Structure formats: structure tokens, C-alpha cells
Amino acid sequence: MSAWRRLPGKARSAAGLLTSTRVTERLWDPRAPSTCSQSLSTSGSSRNDYLKDLQAQLAGMRKKAADVLPSSSWTSLEINTGLPPKRVDIVIVGGGVVGWSIAYWLKKKEKVRGGVQVIVVERDPTYSQASTVLSAGGIRQQFSLPENIHLSLASADFMRNINEHLGVLNEEPVDLQFNHSGYLFLANEKVAHIMEENYNTQRLAGAKVSLLSPTQLKERFPWIDTDGVALASYGLENEGWFDPWTLLNAFKRKAISLGVTQFCGEVTGFKSITNVLTTVDDEKVGIKRIKSVKVQMPNSLQYQPVDCAIVVNAAGAFSGKLAEMLGIGLGPKDSFSGIPVPVEPRKRYVYVVHCPDGPGLDTPFLIDYSGVYFRREGLGGTYITGVSPEEGEEPDTSDLEVDHQFFQDKVWPKLASRVPAFEKLKVSSAWAGFYDYNTFDQNGIIGVHPLINNMYFATGFSGHGLQHSPAVGRAVAELILDGSFQTLDLNNFGFKRILEQEPMLERNIV
Amino acid sequence: RQWISSSASRPPLVSRLLLFLTQRFYDVEMLISWKSNFKRSLGLVWSCCDVWVSSDFRFVGQSDWFRANRRGKFSWDFLQFKNTPLEEVDMSHTLVNYTGLTNLATQKQLRTLRLRGCPEIDDWFLARLHIFQDSLEELDISECPRITTGGLVALRNLKGLKLLNVSSLPRVSSPGLVIILLEEMLPQCQITAEGYNHSLRGADEEDMESRKSLNV
Numbered sequence: 001m002s003a004w005r006r007l008p009g010k011a012r013s014a015a016g017l018l019t020s021t022r023v024t025e026r027l028w029d030p031r032a033p034s035t036c037s038q039s040l041s042t043s044g045s046s047r048n049d050y051l052k053d054l055q056a057q058l059a060g061m062r063k064k065a066a067d068v069l070p071s072s073s074w075t076s077l078e079i080n081t082g083l084p085p086k087r088v089d090i091v092i093v094g095g096g097v098v099g100w101s102i103a104y105w106l107k108k109k110e111k112v113r114g115g116v117q118v119i120v121v122e123r124d125p126t127y128s129q130a131s132t133v134l135s136a137g138g139i140r141q142q143f144s145l146p147e148n149i150h151l152s153l154a155s156a157d158f159m160r161n162i163n164e165h166l167g168v169l170n171e172e173p174v175d176l177q178f179n180h181s182g183y184l185f186l187a188n189e190k191v192a193h194i195m196e197e198n199y200n201t202q203r204l205a206g207a208k209v210s211l212l213s214p215t216q217l218k219e220r221f222p223w224i225d226t227d228g229v230a231l232a233s234y235g236l237e238n239e240g241w242f243d244p245w246t247l248l249n250a251f252k253r254k255a256i257s258l259g260v261t262q263f264c265g266e267v268t269g270f271k272s273i274t275n276v277l278t279t280v281d282d283e284k285v286g287i288k289r290i291k292s293v294k295v296q297m298p299n300s301l302q303y304q305p306v307d308c309a310i311v312v313n314a315a316g317a318f319s320g321k322l323a324e325m326l327g328i329g330l331g332p333k334d335s336f337s338g339i340p341v342p343v344e345p346r347k348r349y350v351y352v353v354h355c356p357d358g359p360g361l362d363t364p365f366l367i368d369y370s371g372v373y374f375r376r377e378g379l380g381g382t383y384i385t386g387v388s389p390e391e392g393e394e395p396d397t398s399d400l401e402v403d404h405q406f407f408q409d410k411v412w413p414k415l416a417s418r419v420p421a422f423e424k425l426k427v428s429s430a431w432a433g434f435y436d437y438n439t440f441d442q443n444g445i446i447g448v449h450p451l452i453n454n455m456y457f458a459t460g461f462s463g464h465g466l467q468h469s470p471a472v473g474r475a476v477a478e479l480i481l482d483g484s485f486q487t488l489d490l491n492n493f494g495f496k497r498i499l500e501q502e503p504m505l506e507r508n509i510v
Numbered sequence: 511r512q513w514i515s516s517s518a519s520r521p522p523l524v525s526r527l528l529l530f531l532t533q534r535f536y537d538v539e540m541l542i543s544w545k546s547n548f549k550r551s552l553g554l555v556w557s558c559c560d561v562w563v564s565s566d567f568r569f570v571g572q573s574d575w576f577r578a579n580r581r582g583k584f585s586w587d588f589l590q591f592k593n594t595p596l597e598e599v600d601m602s603h604t605l606v607n608y609t610g611l612t613n614l615a616t617q618k619q620l621r622t623l624r625l626r627g628c629p630e631i632d633d634w635f636l637a638r639l640h641i642f643q644d645s646l647e648e649l650d651i652s653e654c655p656r657i658t659t660g661g662l663v664a665l666r667n668l669k670g671l672k673l674l675n676v677s678s679l680p681r682v683s684s685p686g687l688v689i690i691l692l693e694e695m696l697p698q699c700q701i702t703a704e705g706y707n708h709s710l711r712g713a714d715e716e717d718m719e720s721r722k723s724l725n726v
């Protein structure tokens with residue numbers, strides 16, 4: 001309405017103008033919705049237009065003539081400047097938060113400036129399917145394995161001093177928008193003893209967690225229906241959620257300022273040499289060593305073979321597929337090469353709901369024993385919620401379409417029974433993302449594969465890659481540059497457990 | 511870095527020269543980062559001494575405060591009370607930060623903590639205050655420039671809090687709403703929050719700014 005009222009005024013003022021370009025500029029008011037551009041030129045101005053066009057064309061011809069002369073940098077061959085260099089030291093496959101964290105730490109730990117040349121290859125610069133940016137962004141120390149607790153504590157420590165680590169001179173300081181709300185796990189009778197054991201492990205490792213009985217829980221959070229709850233575990237410090245996109249960009253910005261380069265392309269193959277060794281049982285084992293990585297350019301058949309010394313597999317949900325290109329998992333069933341890297345994408349839905357009577361500012365990241373979780377988002381009564389599907393009912397992972405029926409059937413009933421205020425809510429939006437799910441034991445895989453000499457894996461975190469990314473990046477950088485873990489001993493996360501089929505289960509997976 | 515935001519006056523020649531050199535030479539960049547690190551670590555060292563000298567405290571059972579007098583001298587009488595727990599501490603306008611809180615961690619009977627205008631206090635510091643969750647009754651964190659809404663959420667653990675002063679926190683957006691939510695979160699607590707512009711005009715201008723930046 002207001003746009004129409006404003007139009008006569010503009011027409012009056014524009015009548016004095018001759019050229020059509022100036023008129024459109026005046027009519028385009030950022031505050032108004034887009035109005036149709038009217039050209040108010042007269043016949044005198046059309047002659048002016050013709051002369052101006054002629055001038056522009058002559059200038060163009062002059063420029064082309066100057067370009068053809070030898071001293072200019074124009075060539076008729078299209079040179080693709082997006083190709084990675086022919087030779088680098090370390091190629092990191094995957095530009096998510098884990099990949100960029102490793103890139104940053106590699107550059108931070110190199111002893112000589114320019115000591116390692118690192119490139120990061122990411123096939124989708126819009127991050128439309130990347131797990132990092134689709135994550136709920138939580139960080140917690142409530143795990144059952146001490147290694148996971150230490151990883152989370154180290155990452156929280158990193159985030160507390162994030163500007164010391166990732167601050168770039170003369171750029172804006174990093175603001176993760178960290179909400180220190182804590183996680184609240186609820187346990188029923190059957191799993192209460194596991195929760196108590198976990199509590200002791202967590203306390204021993206230095207996490208600040210407290211246990212609450214059902215009465216204390218009801219007193220603390222009156223909006224919870226404590227029916228069926230035997231014990232609750234509440235994080236006091238270093239737990240909450242933050243903005244994953246900010247963390248990713250902070251790592252990226254700092255790593256690029258330290259000399260890492262990013263390339264947009266997909267890794268479609270490797271060139272490797274195989275050393276055949278004989279075991280004590282007189283079996284022949286082929287140990288591969290990657291010589292070069294084939295990086296294919298987006299939307300094109302053009303590719304660049306990048307010679308490298310080390311490849312880091314930080315491809316997240318697609319790491320298993322990447323390892324298959326080297327033949328892992330394609331060998332005979334009873335040998336090591338027959339065991340695939342057990343990481344596959346698993347689709348998870350996150351629903352954004354609005355409930356005006358919902359819990360207030362101190363809403364923790366609540367995780368019920370049935371698997372349903374929710375957390376507050378912003379200050380306006382919005383929450384995000386979801387649940388991990390049952391083992392046999394995993395949704396199809398060929399796309400990231402959201403199944404809204406899933407919310408009605410699986411999420412809402414459990415949510416409303418735990419928090420009665422959520423009986424009246426409205427779903428505002430939803431999205432889906434992939435977990436880089438480790439089908440073996442739902443814990444990260446960090447280390448070298450025994451059959452490939454120079455491929456380092458940092459994948460399979462099954463939903464807690466983001467919160468461990470700073471510490472994992474440091475660990476992998478130590479492994480590569482120092483030869484072994486220095487600050488945190490993550491040897492238990494290596495491939496040994498997979499090849500010996502001894503799972504190291506994390507009992508607190510959401 | 512305030513001179514970056516004010517476009518009115520050009521920064522001094524020395525700063526411009528340093529910026530020019532920093533962008534072209536790695537050595538200058540390293541020297542500048544050393545200088546800022548040195549300042550910060552020096553700040554930490556001074557803050558330990560500074561906090562000690564400029565903070566005021568009161569012990570349990572005593573009614574007198576130990577403060578530096580007008581000339582900055584501090585009486586050493588407090589050493590008589592070495593084993594008595596502290597009850598009230600006033601560290602306003604000091605450089606105390608997260609690591610500095612370790613010094614106070616053993617004081618389980620701390621009732622009042624005044625941290626007005628402390629520039630190094632951020633959200634992580636507030637998260638660590640849970641160590642006083644049983645005893646703390648009064649907390650003053652007004653005018654601290656680094657506290658945001660995410661940190662105010664961390665006060666959820668201080669269930670015994672009776673007085674809270676969150677005036678003039680520059681980085682808290684939509685303060686009116688945050689204060690209402692804080693009052694709901696801590697029902698027994700009386701919250702003082704002055705120094706905020708609650709008028710709608712302020713919100714309108716913010717809206718224009720954000721829309722302009724989207725169009726650009």
C-alpha cells in the first residue's frame with residue numbers, strides 16, 4: 001500500500017531525468033517491495049542512448065584489441081584457477097569442522113613457517129549436506145568412556161579461550177553464542193545403575209556433573225513429569241550449545257590465515273603403490289601407500305592428480321565410501337582387507353517447534369531415556385527436538401527430505417508425556433542431517449589404517465564430532481607431526497578394535 | 511581497535527604504518543602478536559596482585575571490611591583470620607577472570623560477590639560460579655562488557671540467590687525480555703536492571719540497520 005502512495009512522488013521527481021538507468025535507481029527503494037521500473041525517457045534521450053551504446057561498444061573493441069596484444073594476461077584457452085596444485089604435503093578430504101580443525105592444528109604445530117603444505121578439498125562449498133552445519137550444536141561431558149569425557153573437556157577449554165586460539169589480527173573476535181545451559185539426562189529403573197557408574201567416571205575425569213533424585217528433579221524443573229524417572233544427571237559447567245557455523249568459519253579463517261588453501265572438488269580416486277609383505281603364518285598382505293589423490297572439479301570432467309605424502313580422511317558420513325576407493329572392505333571376507341570402514345550416513349530429523357507455555361530460560365538440553373531430546377532455541381518459546389530412530393527403522397539416506405509423520409508418531413507422544421506443556425505446540429520447521437554413524441560401536445575412529453600406510457582417519461563420531469572437533473584436530477595433528485598422541489591418549493580409538501572385532505561401546509549415545 | 515569503528519578520525523600515523531607493515535611482513539605480525547600476548551599475560555600477573563590489593567573482603571563473624579585506604583595502603587591484619595572463610599568479596603573494577611576464580615574456589619561460605627565493571631568477566635566465568643551455588647545470595651555483575659545472554663543462563667544454578675544486579679550489560683540483546691526470563695528462572699531473587707533503553711524506537715532503528723545490511 002505504502003509503495004503505491006510513494007509512486008506519484010517518485011514519478012514527479014523522475015520526470016526531470018532523461019536516462020532510463022537513473023530512473024530505475026531512484027525507484028528502487030530498499031524499504032519498499034519491488035516496484036515495476038518505468039522508463040520515462042523521451043525521444044531526445046533515445047538518441048542519447050544510441051550514442052552511449054556506440055561509445056560502449058567502441059570501448060569494448062578497444063579493450064579486446066589491447067587484450068590480444070602479447071603484453072596482456074588474457075588467453076583464449078580457459079585456465080581453471082580452481083585446480084589444486086600438483087604436489088602438496090597433506091591433503092585433507094572433507095571441509096567440515098573436523099577437517100578444518102585438523103588443518104588449523106597442523107599449521108599451528110608446524111615448527112617452521114611453511115613446514116607443511118596443507119590443502120583442504122571440499123566438494124560442496126555450500127555445505128548443503130554437511131553434518132557440521134546441520135547439527136544441533138550441543139557439547140556435553142556426560143559420556144561413559146573417559147576418552148570421550150576428556151575430549152569434551154579439552155574442547156570446552158578450547159572454546160573458552162577461542163579468541164586466543166582462533167583470533168585473527170584486525171578481524172572481528174569469534175563469538176560462538178555459547179549457551180551455558182547444561183545437559184539433563186533422565187534414566188529409568190533399568191538404566192539407573194549405568195547412569196551412576198557413568199557419573200563416577202565423569203567425576204573422576206573432571207567433569208562437573210550432579211545427580212538428581214526424582215523429587216529434586218521436580219523441585220528444580222517443575223515442568224517435567226517425573227513419572228518413570230529413577231535418576232537424573234545434570235551438567236553444571238562446560239555444557240550447553242553453540243553455533244556450529246561460527247566455529248567452522250573461525251577454524252577456516254584462522255587456518256587460511258596460517259597458509260592452508262581450500263579447493264572445491266571431489267576426490268574420485270587414488271593412485272597408490274602396494275608393498276606385499278608376508279606374515280608369520282605365510283600369508284601375503286598388501287600394504288598400500290597413497291601416491292596421489294585424484295581431485296575432480298565440480299560439474300566438469302577435468303581432474304587434477306595431487307601428489308601428496310599424507311591423506312586425512314575427514315569426510316564424515318561419506319568416509320566409508322572414500323575408503324572403498326582404496327579397496328578397504330572389498331577383499332576376501334576373512335582377511336583384514338575384507339573388513340570395511342564401518343562408517344555410513346544415518347539420517348536424523350530435527351524439528352523446530354513453537355510452544356508459548358514451554359519451559360523458560362534455564363531449559364537444559366534434555367535427553368530422555370526413550371531417546372527423545374529437546375533444547376531451547378532463542379528467547380521466544382522456540383525449541384528444537386528430535387529422536388534417534390530404532391535400529392530397524394532407519395530412514396533412507398539418499399536425500400535429506402524430512403518425514404513429518406515421524407514427528408507425529410515417534411517424537412511428539414514421548415515429548416508430551418515428559419513435558420506436559422508440549423501437548424500444545426506447533427511445528428514451525430524442520431531439517432535433516434547425516435550422522436557419520438559408526439555401525440561398529442558408535443565411537444570415533446582416529447588413526448592410521450593398518451593396510452594403508454599414509455591415510456589418517458578422523459571420522460565415525462556418530463553425532464558428537466562437532467563437540468570433539470577441537471580436541472580431535474589437535475590429536476590428529478600430533479599423530480601426524482609428532483608420531484604419537486601427546487596430550488590425550490586416544491589409542492583406544494584406533495583401527496585395532498575394528499580389526500579385532502572388539503567394540504568399545506559408548507553407552508550414552510543420543 | 512576502537513579506531514576501526516569510528517570513521518570520523520583517521521588513526522594515528524604510527525598505527526597505520528604498523529598495520530601496513532603487518533599486512534606485508536610476517537615478522538612484524540609476530541612482533542605485534544607477541545606484544546598483545548605480553549600485555550595480556552602481564553595483565554594476568556598484575557591482575558593477581560591488583561585484585562589482591564584492590565578487592566575488598568569481609569570475613570565470617572566480622573563486621574569490618576578490609577579495604578585499601580585512600581592512599582592505597584592495605585592493613586595486614588587480615589592475616590589473623592587466615593582460616594576463617596570469606597563471606598563477602600568486592601572485586602569491582604578489577605581484572606579478575608576465569609582462572610582467577612580458583613583462588614576463591616575454596617570459600618564455601620561466600621555470600622556476596624560484587625563484580626561491577628570487570629572487563630575480563632565473561633560467560634565462562636559465570637558458568638563457574640556454580641561452585642558457590644549453595645551459599646551465594648548476592649551477585650553484582652553490572653557493567654561487565656563481555657557478558658551475553660548465554661552467560662546469564664549459567665546463573666540457573668544459583669538457586670539461593672536473593673539479589674542480582676545485571677544493569678548496563680552492553681552485549682545483552684533485548685534486555686527487557688531477558689530480564690523477565692531471568693525473573694522466571696530465579697523466582698526468589700530480586701533483580702536490579704537499570705541502564706537499558708527499553709523504548710520501541712531503539713528496536714525500530716536496530717531493525718532498519720539489519721535490513722540495510724541484508725540488502726547490501
